[in-house]
Amino acid sequence: MEPLLTIQTPETVLFWFLAPLSVLASLGMLLVKKAVHSALLLAWVMVTLAIFYIAQGALFLGIVQVVVYTGAVMMLFLFILMLVGVDSSDSLTETITGLRPIAITAAVGFGGLMVSLLGRATLGREPVGLDAANGPGNVQGLAALLFSKYVWPFEVISALLITAAVGAMVLAHHQRTTPRPTQREQSVNRFRSDSLAGAAGLPGPGVFARHNAVDVPALLPDGTPAPSSISATLKARGDVIDSAQFQLDNVDTSVVEEK
Amino acid sequence: MSLDNYLYLSAILFTIGAVGVVVRRNAIVVFMCIELMLNAANLSLVTFSRINGTLDGQVVAFFTMVVAACEVVVGLAIIVTIYRSRRSASIDDASLLKR
Amino acid sequence: MATNNGLVYLIALPLFGALALLLLGRKADKWGHLLATAMSAGSFAVGLIQLSQMLDREAELRPVTQKLFTWISVGSFNVDASLLLDQLSICFVLLITGVGTLIHIYSISYMSHDKDRRRFFAYLNLFIAAMLLLVLGDSYLNLYVGWEGVGLASYLLIGFWNQKPAYATASKKAFVMNRIGDMGLSFAIMIAFATLGTVSFSGVKEHSHHASEAAMTAIGVMLLVAAVGKSAQFPLQAWLGDAMAGPTPVSALIHAATMVTAGVYLIVRSNFVFDAAPTAQLLVVIVGAITLLFGAIIGMAKDDIKKALAASTMSQIGYMILASGLGPAGYAFAIMHLLTHGFFKAGMFLGAGSVMHGMNDEVNMRKYGGLRKFMPITFVTFGLGYLAIIGVPPFAGFYSKDMIIETALNAGGAKGIILGSVTLLGAAITAFYMTRVMILTFTSPKRWDDNQHPHESPALMWIPMVILSIGSVISGYLLYRGKAFKHWLEPLFEEHGEHTELLPPIVVSGLALTMVAIGVAIAVIKYQLSEIDNVAPEKVSIFTRIARRDLLQDDVNEALFMRPGQAITSALVKIDDSVVDGAVRGVGKMALGSGSALRETQTGFVRSYAVLILIGAAALIAAIWVVTT
Numbered sequence: 001m002e003p004l005l006t007i008q009t010p011e012t013v014l015f016w017f018l019a020p021l022s023v024l025a026s027l028g029m030l031l032v033k034k035a036v037h038s039a040l041l042l043a044w045v046m047v048t049l050a051i052f053y054i055a056q057g058a059l060f061l062g063i064v065q066v067v068v069y070t071g072a073v074m075m076l077f078l079f080i081l082m083l084v085g086v087d088s089s090d091s092l093t094e095t096i097t098g099l100r101p102i103a104i105t106a107a108v109g110f111g112g113l114m115v116s117l118l119g120r121a122t123l124g125r126e127p128v129g130l131d132a133a134n135g136p137g138n139v140q141g142l143a144a145l146l147f148s149k150y151v152w153p154f155e156v157i158s159a160l161l162i163t164a165a166v167g168a169m170v171l172a173h174h175q176r177t178t179p180r181p182t183q184r185e186q187s188v189n190r191f192r193s194d195s196l197a198g199a200a201g202l203p204g205p206g207v208f209a210r211h212n213a214v215d216v217p218a219l220l221p222d223g224t225p226a227p228s229s230i231s232a233t234l235k236a237r238g239d240v241i242d243s244a245q246f247q248l249d250n251v252d253t254s255v256v257e258e259k
Numbered sequence: 260m261s262l263d264n265y266l267y268l269s270a271i272l273f274t275i276g277a278v279g280v281v282v283r284r285n286a287i288v289v290f291m292c293i294e295l296m297l298n299a300a301n302l303s304l305v306t307f308s309r310i311n312g313t314l315d316g317q318v319v320a321f322f323t324m325v326v327a328a329c330e331v332v333v334g335l336a337i338i339v340t341i342y343r344s345r346r347s348a349s350i351d352d353a354s355l356l357k358r
Numbered sequence: 359m360a361t362n363n364g365l366v367y368l369i370a371l372p373l374f375g376a377l378a379l380l381l382l383g384r385k386a387d388k389w390g391h392l393l394a395t396a397m398s399a400g401s402f403a404v405g406l407i408q409l410s411q412m413l414d415r416e417a418e419l420r421p422v423t424q425k426l427f428t429w430i431s432v433g434s435f436n437v438d439a440s441l442l443l444d445q446l447s448i449c450f451v452l453l454i455t456g457v458g459t460l461i462h463i464y465s466i467s468y469m470s471h472d473k474d475r476r477r478f479f480a481y482l483n484l485f486i487a488a489m490l491l492l493v494l495g496d497s498y499l500n501l502y503v504g505w506e507g508v509g510l511a512s513y514l515l516i517g518f519w520n521q522k523p524a525y526a527t528a529s530k531k532a533f534v535m536n537r538i539g540d541m542g543l544s545f546a547i548m549i550a551f552a553t554l555g556t557v558s559f560s561g562v563k564e565h566s567h568h569a570s571e572a573a574m575t576a577i578g579v580m581l582l583v584a585a586v587g588k589s590a591q592f593p594l595q596a597w598l599g600d601a602m603a604g605p606t607p608v609s610a611l612i613h614a615a616t617m618v619t620a621g622v623y624l625i626v627r628s629n630f631v632f633d634a635a636p637t638a639q640l641l642v643v644i645v646g647a648i649t650l651l652f653g654a655i656i657g658m659a660k661d662d663i664k665k666a667l668a669a670s671t672m673s674q675i676g677y678m679i680l681a682s683g684l685g686p687a688g689y690a691f692a693i694m695h696l697l698t699h700g701f702f703k704a705g706m707f708l709g710a711g712s713v714m715h716g717m718n719d720e721v722n723m724r725k726y727g728g729l730r731k732f733m734p735i736t737f738v739t740f741g742l743g744y745l746a747i748i749g750v751p752p753f754a755g756f757y758s759k760d761m762i763i764e765t766a767l768n769a770g771g772a773k774g775i776i777l778g779s780v781t782l783l784g785a786a787i788t789a790f791y792m793t794r795v796m797i798l799t800f801t802s803p804k805r806w807d808d809n810q811h812p813h814e815s816p817a818l819m820w821i822p823m824v825i826l827s828i829g830s831v832i833s834g835y836l837l838y839r840g841k842a843f844k845h846w847l848e849p850l851f852e853e854h855g856e857h858t859e860l861l862p863p864i865v866v867s868g869l870a871l872t873m874v875a876i877g878v879a880i881a882v883i884k885y886q887l888s889e890i891d892n893v894a895p896e897k898v899s900i901f902t903r904i905a906r907r908d909l910l911q912d913d914v915n916e917a918l919f920m921r922p923g924q925a926i927t928s929a930l931v932k933i934d935d936s937v938v939d940g941a942v943r944g945v946g947k948m949a950l951g952s953g954s955a956l957r958e959t960q961t962g963f964v965r966s967y968a969v970l971i972l973i974g975a976a977a978l979i980a981a982i983w984v985v986t987t
Binding site (some may be wrong): 011012015016019023024026030031032035038039042045046049052053056057058060061064068069071073076080081082083085089091094095096099100104105107108110111114115118119123127128129130132133134135138141142145146149150153155157160161164165168169171172174200230255 | 260262263265266267268269270272273274275276277278279280282283284285287288290291292294295298302305306309310311312313314315317318320321322324326327328329330331333336337338339342343344346348351
Binding site for chain 1 (some may be wrong): 966
């Protein structure tokens with residue numbers, strides 16, 4: 001019997017090119033310390049999968065994969081990452097004793113069994129291929145199924161989607177139990193805090209400075225530089241000029257008594 | 260090339276995702292690993308669709324995507340809520356069930 | 359058989375009194391004793407009416423019944439709660455209610471200083487009701503209810519002063535030993551139902567002619583066990599002496615006149631069973647003969663007046679049991695002796711109560727003496743009872759006991775000679791120990807110290823004693839005259855006819871009187887004509903010591919039953935602790951252990967749960983892998 005489906009050489013090449021990459025990327029996702037890197041690697045895996053979808057005749061799904069997953073969902077991940085702290089990098093050392101060997105053993109067992117099971121499984125017939133099904137077009141075919149055979153699950157899943165959206169709003173919504181402090185109250189609180197250091201507000205860059213630049217610290221009335229007047233980011237980058245050299249000498253700080 | 264290769268790939272990706280869920284502590288990474296598992300399953304579905312010559316598998320994959328989206332939305336909302344109260348995104352810190 | 363709807367009042371009146379007194383509580387304290395006495399007297403009046411009606415009828419029509427309600431109706435097992443009043447029951451009804459009423463009256467005065475007098479009267483009424491049910495029931499099951507009822511009343515009354523541990527123990531002892539007899543009765547009922555399919559007297563009587571002798575023997579032996587327990591016969595006699603812990607009116611009513619004779623009633627009532635089971639009948643005779651001597655020997659050694667009388671009761675009931683074991687010839691005499699004994703023994707117990715009343719509750723006869731002058735009425739009534747019990751003509755005991763001796767002698771062969779000798783010997787010993795009681799209490803020099811002020815009891819107490827003493831004088835002759843009582847009961851028994859006379863009656867009477875005279879003479883020599891210590895002498899023969907220890911009855915019971923029982927119990931407790939409880943606790947520990955082991959898996963870490971899911975999924979795949987191989 002003539003096989004109904006023959007895999008063309010380009011697809012084979014594509015597979016053997018992209019599949020190892022996706023496996024590597026997903027492995028990397030486990031091994032990198034920074035969550036942002038993980039997210040980027042995952043995005044790559046998803047793009048790879050989208051390509052596979054398209055190669056397999058699932059044009060619509062491939063596009064949706066790119067738009068929804070790589071676009072929306074991964075953006076959502078990154079957004080939350082920003083919210084939670086992009087800088088944080090995880091320690092990869094295990095804290096629960098014995099968990100990692102067990103997990104890896106179980107996973108290897110699971111994967112090995114799965115693969116060997118797949119290798120043993122026989123379909124009993126040749127694969128059909130989607131040429132016939134995609135005859136009027138992949139999107140039309142999906143739509144025909146979605147709005148006839150699967151219309152009930154489709155409606156249910158829409159209800160689920162709305163519920164999830166509302167649920168997320170409910171979960172993330174932070175209800176303010178106290179009125180927002182006014183500027184006046186904030187000012188009063190500053191003076192009533194333990195130290196008066198920030199009472200007058202942080203000094204603006206360049207105030208009492210010899211240089212009108214953001215990387216030069218301000219000078220306090222006694223002539224000493226104020227480290228808190230410089231952005232922490234600049235400090236972290238090491239882009240701050242040592243403030244000690246701007247210290248003013250011979251400033252008379254003695255208080256003259258007024259009589 | 261046999262279509263089985265797609266299924267092997269799917270199994271491998273699924274397993275890697277499962278390991279990630281267990282091994283990583285950052286809740287967001289754990290979520291990403293779950294997404295990886297869902298995607299691996301989707302790959303299988305698409306491949307089955309192709310083997311069977313019908314589009315039902317693709318429809319199910321489509322549903323899976325919607326469910327995954329819902330799950331991400333709610334899950335991330337939970338993470339944000341936990342982070343807000345505990346200042347941590349480590350799922351080991353959310354072990355109140357023990358105590 | 360004619361029905362008579364008046365029978366229920368016999369029981370209902372005292373039962374109402376008991377319930378009223380118990381339920382009303384302290385509200386009835388002021389008049390409770392009067393109500394109880396009235397109820398008892400009312401029951402007696404009903405009994406008299408029934409007697410007069412019965413006398414009007416022909417002998418065959420005399421029994422009457424009353425069905426109260428259908429009690430049990432299960433398949434072929436049908437028992438009605440019915441009452442049966444026949445010539446036998448009426449004797450008991452009149453004895454119970456008559457003597458009972460007198461003792462109620464006596465108790466009004468005797469218990470007047472006791473703050474629990476109302477409760478006492480409630481129990482007395484309960485006893486009367488239960489005892490009447492016992493003798494009126496028309497089946498073994500109905501009898502059993504009354505049987506247990508009197509056991510309960512006896513328990514409650516022996517332990518009436520249960521604030522004293524010894525008294526509480528005595529009541530428990532009586533109850534436990536009675537249980538053995540009760541088990542016998544319940545076995546008898548079960549065997550009767552299993553083999554004959556009925557438990558009513560008439561049904562069993564009907565079947566007794568063609569039932570197998572083995573079955574009848576089994577029933578008879580079990581009935582004997584019941585009688586032995588309730589009537590304090592050998593080998594279940596040990597409780598009666600201790601039962602004297604109860605107030606003296608209780609000893610008079612329950613442990614002398616009525617309840618302890620229930621065993622005799624049971625045997626006579628079951629005459630058809632024993633007639634069909636000669637082996638059981640022989641056992642009855644043997645038990646009666648042994649107890650007769652047993653009680654008499656204990657009676658010789660006792661210094662406690664109530665215990666001496668209790669031993670005498672045991673011995674006299676031995677006479678009755680022996681007589682009832684002699685077949686149709688003896689039934690009437692057993693009941694006759696029971697009735698006369700009811701009079702004179704109740705009278706003597708009341709006399710003993712009167713003596714104790716006047717002697718600050720002293721019971722040791724060695725601390726009495728010379729009370730004749732201080733308590734003339736008590737002395738006379740007690741003396742009349744004494745003459746009755748030792749069998750001096752024309753007092754009551756002479757006729758009844760003489761008849762038993764005569765019947766025993768006439769039982770035929772070696773059996774007759776042995777039984778005759780035993781009864782004659784018993785008569786001599788009875789004469790000895792009763793004379794001893796009389797001498798120690800009334801006629802010997804005084805041995806009490808000067809802070810005792812003996813005095814005669816009030817009228818409420820001595821009037822019943824006088825009535826009872828009159829009964830103990832004339833009842834014997836009245837019942838004996840023209841064989842009236844024998845003929846009265848005759849329709850109930852199946853006469854076998856044949857009579858052998860070993861000795862002519864007059865010779866038997868002479869022999870008996872000779873024995874009595876010997877017994878009295880020895881007692882007079884030993885106690886009246888010689889000095890008596892006010893403490894029991896220590897240097898006595900081994901036989902006296904054994905007799906003082908109640909012929910070692912308690913030692914035997916303890917060695918044979920109590921110690922092995924305790925050993926078994928403690929072994930069972932250990933088994934219960936280690937095996938049964940151990941198993942239960944083991945299950946608990948297992949659950950706890952597995953729980954805490956499983957708890958280790960509940961770390962609270964989501965990731966460890968996820969690993970478990972992963973392992974589960976792997977196992978699932980493995981299972982599929984294996985299945986599809």
